[in-house]
Amino acid sequence: MTETRQYGFDTLQIHAGARPDPATGARNTPIYQTTAYVFRDAEHAAALFNLQEVGFIYSRLTNPTVAVLQERIATLEGGAGAVCCSSGHAAQIMSLFPLMQPGCNIVASTRLYGGTVTQFSQTIKRFGWSCKFVDFDDLDAVRDAIDDDTRAIFGEAIANPGGWIMDVRAVADIADAAQIPLIIDNTSATPYLIRPIEHGATLVVHSTTKYLTGNGTVTGGCVVDSGTFDWSATGKFPSLSEAEPAYHGLKFHETFGNLAFTFHSIAVGLRDLGMTMNPQAAHYTLCGIETLSLRMERHVRNAETVAGWLEKHPAVDHVTYAGLPSSKYHALAKKISPKGAGGLFTVALKGGYDACIKFVDNLEIFSHVANLGDTRSLVIHSASTTHRQLSPEQQAAAGAGPDVVRISIGIEDADDLIADLDQALTKASA
Ligand SMILES: Cc1ncc(COP(=O)(O)O)c(C=O)c1O
Numbered sequence: 001m002t003e004t005r006q007y008g009f010d011t012l013q014i015h016a017g018a019r020p021d022p023a024t025g026a027r028n029t030p031i032y033q034t035t036a037y038v039f040r041d042a043e044h045a046a047a048l049f050n051l052q053e054v055g056f057i058y059s060r061l062t063n064p065t066v067a068v069l070q071e072r073i074a075t076l077e078g079g080a081g082a083v084c085c086s087s088g089h090a091a092q093i094m095s096l097f098p099l100m101q102p103g104c105n106i107v108a109s110t111r112l113y114g115g116t117v118t119q120f121s122q123t124i125k126r127f128g129w130s131c132k133f134v135d136f137d138d139l140d141a142v143r144d145a146i147d148d149d150t151r152a153i154f155g156e157a158i159a160n161p162g163g164w165i166m167d168v169r170a171v172a173d174i175a176d177a178a179q180i181p182l183i184i185d186n187t188s189a190t191p192y193l194i195r196p197i198e199h200g201a202t203l204v205v206h207s208t209t210k211y212l213t214g215n216g217t218v219t220g221g222c223v224v225d226s227g228t229f230d231w232s233a234t235g236k237f238p239s240l241s242e243a244e245p246a247y248h249g250l251k252f253h254e255t256f257g258n259l260a261f262t263f264h265s266i267a268v269g270l271r272d273l274g275m276t277m278n279p280q281a282a283h284y285t286l287c288g289i290e291t292l293s294l295r296m297e298r299h300v301r302n303a304e305t306v307a308g309w310l311e312k313h314p315a316v317d318h319v320t321y322a323g324l325p326s327s328k329y330h331a332l333a334k335k336i337s338p339k340g341a342g343g344l345f346t347v348a349l350k351g352g353y354d355a356c357i358k359f360v361d362n363l364e365i366f367s368h369v370a371n372l373g374d375t376r377s378l379v380i381h382s383a384s385t386t387h388r389q390l391s392p393e394q395q396a397a398a399g400a401g402p403d404v405v406r407i408s409i410g411i412e413d414a415d416d417l418i419a420d421l422d423q424a425l426t427k428a429s430a
Contacts, residue, residue, distance in 0.1 A: 009192060014290045017071030031283045032064040051267060061270050065279035069286050073222050076191040077204050080227025081262030084220060084282060088187060088207020089119060090275035091221030095183050095205050098239045098264045099151045102128025107145045109136040109155040110397040111164055114387035117394060136166055146178045151236060153180065157196055158188040161382050161406035162320040162399035163345040165329040165336060172200025179234050188344050192296040193337045197226040210373025214288035214295055218281040223265060227258030240264055298411040300340030305414040310347050315429040320399060321345035343409040344372055346399060351429055353402040356381050359428035360405060365420040372408035377417055382406050
């Protein structure tokens with residue numbers, strides 16, 4: 001593709017990063033199912049290991065199929081570079097790894113995927129890192145939570161499970177003032193609906209397991225770097241600004257400029273943490289991304305129809321979909337996500353916990369699974385599953401209380417989805 005024309009999203013989701021295979025002419029990106037790559041000679045090998053020449057060494061670090069996906073996602077997000085990894089959770093750790101030292105903390109939203117709350121409240125403690133959780137609707141609280149050891153702010157653009165919207169620009173301004181990066185999990189929005197970098201985010205993380213792949217076939221993750229953060233401005237990010245002892249003293253920011261974070265993530269992060277995406281997974285995700293915009297349009301249209309219907313049902317207490325005028329996030333959704341508020345929301349049933357369990361058990365088209373962002377409509381009772389490790393207070397703050405069911409609307413016929421919900425709600429309230 002020529003560099004002169006600004007291609008549209010639909011074109012880029014099919015072409016960005018890919019070109020016909022130079023060896024065979026294969027039009028689709030081949031699955032390079034190889035562990036290692038033959039060096040031309042010893043000098044070539046040394047240049048690759050010194051990062052003086054870019055190329056392929058070993059598939060824990062880089063792989064040609066994965067590289068196409070990295071370029072595709074970076075392009076769709078408007079970033080300078082990206083690194084793919086084995087899952088969304090891996091991407092979160094990879095996003096923090098170059099920024100953090102023991103004793104450092106992050107400030108994160110209370111409204112996050114339950115697994116992320118556990119990762120940040122428990123698991124990262126073992127690295128000597130910690131997390132302060134704050135309601136991101138309260139911007140003063142976000143500001144107040146930042147201290148000298150804070151190295152990043154973390155939130156979800158459209159938060160799981162409720163589909164609530166984060167004011168990315170407002171939090172980005174706080175991050176800028178504190179000279180720390182804002183990391184946005186853009187899994188539920190996808191770059192088709194929201195491009196967080198345009199709203200001031202430094203890094204964007206994805207669980208590619210969800211909408212980007214789109215049909216529940218593989219797990220994967222990705223970290224996109226905007227390339228705009230000055231890692232050398234404060235001395236807070238020595239892994240990037242100073243001589244990196246883990247890579248024979250290389251200064252990543254000085255050497256790679258706006259690709260410092262991406263190069264560090266590959267050369268040190270993937271090399272030593274090994275959270276690598278495999279080429280088969282990259283292939284499935286590349287296939288999925290080709291139809292991202294078409295699927296997201298249908299997810300949004302179906303979610304608007306189904307959420308609007310559910311809200312009026314007598315068994316329903318409330319629906320959290322930001323695409324509904326009744327949502328307190330509706331105006332923000334229209335501003336930051338004008339193409340729609342995504343396909344994810346929760347429904348609270350008047351019958352409480354017991355009604356939720358009966359409702360989930362009686363659905364027929366909707367699958368009861370711990371996943372979202374599939375072409376199929378999915379449902380889960382978060383409090384007894386994905387948010388089970390959380391305390392009742394954390395569940396309430398995350399919008400995953402016992403009377404709440406999470407719905408991920410698929411791309412089936414909306415009439416069929418409503419008929420299925422209707423029969424299950426009737427049985428749940430019997
Ligand atoms: C918003 C969000 N971020 C991250 C993750 C973790 O992704 P993965 O399951 O690919 O590790 C999930 C998983 O459900 C998620 O919903």
